[in-house]
Amino acid sequence: MTLTGALLIGQNTVTRPETFQALNAATGETLDTAFSCATADDVRTACTLADEAFDTFRATTPEARAQFLDCIADEIEALGPTLLDRAHAETGLPLPRLTGERGRTMGQLRMFARELRAGRCLDARIDEALPDRKPMARADLRQIRIGVGPVAVFGASNFPLAFSVAGSDTASAFAAGCPVVVKAHPAHPGTSELVGRAIQSAVQKCGLPEGTFSLVGGPDYALGAELVKHPAIMAVGYTGSRAGGLALSQIAAARPVPVPVYAEMSSINPVYLLPEALKNSAESLGTAFIASLTMGAGQFCTNPGLILALSGPDLERFCQSAQEALKTAPAPTMLTQSIHASYDAGVEKLAGRRGVSLLGRGPKGDASSCQAAVFTTDAASFMQDPIMQHEIFGSCSLIVACPDLDTLLALTRSLEGQLTGTLHLEDGDIAVAQTLMPVLERKVGRILANAWPTGVEVCAAMVHGGPFPATTDPRSTSVGTAAIERFLRPVCYQDLPDALLPAGLRSTNPLGLPRQTDK
Incomplete structure (x- = not known):
């Protein structure tokens, strides 16, 4: 795949006159390809597309989203050495390390696909009506978790694959049914474009709305601020410095409708x-x-x-x-x-x-x-x-x-x-x-x-989070299947006709979800 330096706004590739170039981490030399700097209008367009895509995307079945995640993993794998070579040049990380990180990235995408197929993450609960209960009858109450809305994700400098464009934040947001707008890290724009095109291809192959994914980039910090400020964005995933995480948190808290920022920031372990x-x-x-x-x-x-x-x-x-x-x-x-x-x-x-x-x-x-x-x-x-x-x-x-x-x-x-x-x-x-x-x-x-903390296993029991300033929300993790919980919220349905209920709560349970039931 040839790099173009374009922004990926939905299914469109967009170029801008203002550009920047990546540096070879080892030599400091300028790498080929000029990358477009996104404008505030580009961010607004990406967020609007994500908002328009949300209701359609969140209504997809768990199986459809699982197939989408598997497809992204396949598309990343198909990039082959092109991806690894570019990531090596932009980050200086050795190829064996990057090969392992690529495997982790694909592995966590497929892990969330398995989690969706198991259905546990939707946490379906049913308390059936008790019309004869005294002194007061109980209504039929049913609860399930749905996506919170479009999510902004900031690529991390130290993990150009596993915590970046298709990393854990993006994978868990997609699994929750949330469109994602990624702000690529300016240190590895080529790596970001390659992975972004893999996701863009998977969106098209799976027949999903184009606003399911967009990738914007540029070295200007104001770009990230514009993304977090946009009213369509309902949550933010960030891995980076304490100063950066706190700045984004302040922007998100000052919005007319504040939203959570799940920032992993600072730890001496x-x-x-x-x-x-x-x-x-x-x-x-x-x-x-x-x-x-x-x-x-x-x-x-x-x-x-x-x-x-x-x-x-x-x-x-x-x-x-x-x-x-x-x-x-x-x-x-x-x-x-x-x-x-x-x-x-x-x-x-x-x-x-x-x-x-x-x-x-x-x-x-x-x-x-x-x-x-x-x-x-x-x-x-x-x-x-x-x-x-x-x-x-x-x-x-x-x-x-x-x-x-x-x-x-x-x-x-x-x-x-x-x-x-x-x-x-x-x-x-x-x-x-x-x-x-x-x-x-x-x-x-x-x-x-009796171990050393470097190394984080991607699995159901893992917690990669902690009290401030390790993260902005100690109840969350950015690694493991529980990472999806950041981008889901519960909705309760009282006495609704079966036809109006989400499929996972209907009497016939067509999705075959595991359900907690109290008759």
Whole structure:
């Protein structure tokens, strides 16, 4: 497939005189193809088409939407190496990583297709009439969940496939019966166009209204603001910086009709090295920590940015092991020059905080590479300085030494909300872990044992969310089958004739949905 640089507005391709070009992440050189910058009118057109498509799209059967999701996955697969090569050039991510991410992207599309076929996500409930109940009869009450309306999705920088144009936000919105308008990330417009054309093709092949999907792009932040402001948009999916997520949330809240923004923003993912585990495995834990920290240049929202342990010789052995592993740690290319600059600025800022010491730096690499950095501090300094809790997007982490378990618990209570919390423990640490668990459950969306937080399995039980500032809504997840719940709302039907009920609530249950029934 040849890139054109066009916007994808419904089934139309639109070009504009104002253009921009992507950069090769590794070399900084300008890549081929000039990409059109969308105008405010383009955004309005895309949103209007989405609004016009909504009633038709949400009325499709779960099977029809499942076939649509499967078709998108097939169309992405058919792009072959063209997609991977372009994503590699625009992001600097290695081809094996991108191959895996493409598989994850197709896998989550097909996962939502299976969820639709199972019918559980629609949560059909029936309380049949009780006309003879005393002292008051009960009406016939039936409930099902329907799509909220058109959804705006913002492509993420660090996952050009799995959290971008056809990523989890888009897949779950489509599964809910919601048209999607995607704002492509300006760092990988070619990757976005290729995937966008795959979705556009699937819309046509499945006979869906053209407004089911549109793709707009451009480097201007005002474009995203226009998208969130549009009255047709009923929810927003976003993965990115805290500043960006908060800005979109403020715009959405200030609308005449406010809408939810499901923003995944900032997390340093505390890792607890409990006493027995640290005593018996300090060296191996130190090596594994650096491997997790430097994976993918640390450009994961679940990167282990904070290590917590009790002071003493065991923690010193861990630090020595980590320091040694840093000497040969990889220095991969970062996604963009601006992300690289922000990383360097964050490392410099942390190095200047009172009470912070440098444990070590990894190899420097070339100008666009991520030089890993690990710092140490004490619990008192950490709790007195909120800056130490700020996420540094890249391979940077802070090791905090606590004098005792009470301090460790107090520090945990002082933490901001996180995506993950990890416990490295052995049988002798269970009592300590039991004291931490109630606090961690209030602070994080996923608790791990004896693992590292990098890597998010796409499955029914996964939660990729957490209390603020990890996300703007701690009740939600952006990964796993429960992600669809963000874009559904319940509707109750009281005493309606069968012919007026949604198919899933009719007496004959033609869709074969699982239903909760109380007679």
